[in-house]
Amino acid sequence: MSDALIQIETPFAFNEENQREFDGLIGRYPVKEAAMLPTLHLAQRQAGYITPAVMKYVAEQLEVSVMKVKDVVTFYPMFFEEPVGEYVIRICHTLPCALRDCKGVLEHLKAKLATDVASETNLAKGTTADGKFTLMKVECLASCDVAPVIMVNDDLYKNLTPEKVDELLAKLAS
Amino acid sequence: MVQERRILYEHLDVPDINTFDVFRQYDGYTRFEKAIAEYQPDDVAKMVMDSGLKGRGGAGFSTGLKWSFVPKDIKPCYLCCNADESEPGTFSNRYVLEKNPHLLIEGILICCYAMGIETTYVYIRGEFTLGKKMLDAAIKEAYEKGYLGKDIRGTGLNVDIYSHPGAGAYICGEETGLIESLEGKRGQPRNKPPFPAVEGVFGKPTVVQNVETLCNLPFIIGNGVEWYTQMGPTYADTRANPPTPDPNTGTKLYCISGDVNEPGVYELDLGLTCSELIEVAGGLRGEEVKAVIPGGSSAPILTHYELDTRLDFTSLTLAKSMLGSGGIIVMNETRNIVDCLLNIMKFYAHESCGQCTPCRWGTPWVRDIVQRIADGNGRKDTMTRPKFGVAENGRWGDTGETEEIYEDLDLLESVANNIANVDTMTWNTICVFGIAVSWPAVSYMRKFRPEFEATIQEGKLVTLPVAEATVSPEENYAYQQRFVPKEFADL
Structure with missing residues (x-):
């Protein structure tokens, strides 16, 4: 609880680099509000997740109400309203991956990380105790030819087997 | 043995094809140059119309026809390139974006030239981080080489391309959902009409095209309509009255x-x-x-x-x-259709945008019914009823036998058909997401009914041999026709 309060108290502002990128974004659209998604991506990259302070800041920058920002944040699964691990592991579990045994990979990941799968309303459930990994199921990642796949932050890992998962986790943990 | 005919993907595996110089070696941007040198914008639009190109995103609507709906006198007009590839089983756009982004840019340029468009947004799905990176780099290079920006190649043509990341919502692949999302809102589809061609993004006429559709344009211009129309079959479209030739070029x-x-x-x-x-x-x-x-x-x-x-x-x-x-x-043959349907229904229940009540409540309901069946708790009545089937006249009717009542299968069909009715092709939702849910739900259940029945009967997932699991097309057809009045039966 105290953490959440601190987050509200801590104001958020873009760092210099992101401010530059944001300035570039704004000019692309006839209305400022349209820059919402790229701006939120930018803010999330800087802050780790979308705190109330981030929403307030983004709302001010785009000249819309905070509620509108909240509205958008809650709609899209890629925006997190809770802290997530350093590495977010997204595992695809839609049909083509399911036909290639993504379930086995998922079970292996769960056992290996000793964590459950995060739900959209409870990311902590899928986050490891040391805060390094968050495991979540996502829908089709559009890589069905190389199924099963996972995405770790921005990188895609293909044709996974439990052995490959072990290698990958060892690499990430080091 | 059928041979691959690589056109869009021809140079995909050439090393560094994502850079301008290598792309240029393989005729890159020459098709665009040909378009601006040899044709008027209207000629280009006519070529696209004549080529019979159909939108590759899903609906299969004629691209030329779509362009003809755009009013000429309202400016600015926008092009939205739909790179929000999230349909399970689809992954062709990803490779174009990651390996050959200049081809897409060339396609966009040709479309912009034909339609007099100055601003293009490429709505690229949030998970395509590599694709976005490659596309952004290609756009930057194209600006530097003078193929984007103001007064391109001294023709007075201005085109700007911006990439716009999505954030993981399937529904943003629907064209009006994409437009809403691009405007910085929840990606909830709009009522049509007005169609985007008349009133789209920022209230202006908007052309929404899939990546693959746009990538076809350079080849239509470069090699001509005649070359393009040789590929693929033409049928008499029996849905039209009178039947007209329907090219699938x-x-x-x-x-x-x-x-x-x-x-x-x-x-x-x-x-x-x-x-x-x-x-x-x-x-x-x-x-x-x-x-x-x-x-x-x-x-x-x-x-x-x-x-x-x-x-x-x-x-x-x-x-x-x-x-x-x-x-x-x-x-x-090892796959269980109930299990597969459950997987797909979980997808749709998760991705429903929540705007229309039949879809918001119907999709989780359908998922729950399939889950219940897969868990072995599928409901079956103890009573029987007259069995309807293919009667002597070949049409659906009372066969004189009795059948058991599978409550959950009746319920599944009823709920799905009330989101969108697959027999009449009418949907009770704003967008076609509704029909995307009930199509699989109803078709899996009808075509593999014995497997569903066996699963309910046994109280656990039962995978039947292929021949036993499948309903014959004749029976399925008669079932589909059961509500159709006799005089329309054969239309």
Whole structure:
């Protein structure tokens, strides 16, 4: 609880680099509000997740109400309203991956990380105790030819087997 | 043996094709230069119309016709390139973006020239981080080389391209959902009309095209309409009155996944059959084909009886399915159709945007029914009722026998059909997401009913042999026709 309060108290502002990128974004659209998604991506990259302070800041920058920002944040699964691990592991579990045994990979990941799968309303459930990994199921990642796949932050890992998962986790943990 | 005909994907594996210089070596941007040097914008639009190019995103609507709906006197006009590829089973756009982004830019330039468009947004799905990076780099390079920006090649043409990341919502692949999302709102589709061609993004006329559609344009311009129309079959479109020729021209990037030996993207002429495609993809992994999903998970399933169906827009529509985005998922004899349906219904229940009540509540309901059946708690009545089936006259009617009542299967069909009715093709929702839910739900259940019944009966997932699990096409057809008045039966 105290953490959440601190987050509200801590104001958020873009760092210099992101401010530059944001300035570039704004000019692309006839209305400022349209820059919402790229701006939120930018803010999330800087802050780790979308705190109330981030929403307030983004709302001010785009000249819309905070509620509108909240509205958008809650709609899209890629925006997190809770802290997530350093590495977010997204595992695809839609049909083509399911036909290639993504379930086995998922079970292996769960056992290996000793964590459950995060739900959209409870990311902590899928986050490891040391805060390094968050495991979540996502829908089709559009890589069905190389199924099963996972995405770790921005990188895609293909044709996974439990052995490959072990290698990958060892690499990430080091 | 069918040969691949690589056009869009021809140079995909050339090293560094993502850079301007290498792309230029392979005729890059010459098609655009040809367009601005030899043709007027209207000529380009006419060529696209004559080529018979159909939108590759899912609906299969004629691209030229779509362009003709855009009013000429309202400016600015926008182009939205739909790169929000999220239909399960589809992954062809990803490779274009990651490996050959300049081809897309060239396609966009040709479209912009034809339509007098100055601003293009490429709505690229949030998970495509590499694709976005490559596209951004290519856009930057194109600006530097003078193929984007103000007064391109001294012609007075101005085109700006911006990439816009999505954030993981499937519904943003629907064109009006995409527009809402691009405007910085929740991606909830709009009522149509007004269609985007008249009132789209920022209230202005907007052309929304899929990546693959735009990538076809350079080749239509470069090689001419005649060359393009040679590829693919033409049918008499029996849906039109009077029947008109319905061209299915060009190649399609078929994405094949599931139980085949070599899953991947295969570029082939439109109009080859399911079994040919499975051969091209290295053959089946397993003994026997149980089912094929022909156009992304929204498409009604095809059974082993229907493997000779040609995979093009017209043939699949006549087979009461659709080519959609060309994502083909093959299932072998070991797969349980109830389990597969459960997986797909979980997807739709998760991705419903929540705007329309039938879809918001109906999709989780359908998922829960299938879950219940898969868990072995499917409900069955103790009473029986007269069995309807193929009667003596070949039509649906009372066969004089009795049948057991599977409550949950009746309920499944009823709920799904009230989101969108697959027999009358009417939907109670704003967008076609509704029909994308009920199509698989109803078609899986009807075509593989014995497997559903056995699962309910046994109280656990039962995988039947292919021949036993599948309902024959005649019986399925008669079932579909059961509410159709006799005088319309054969239309």
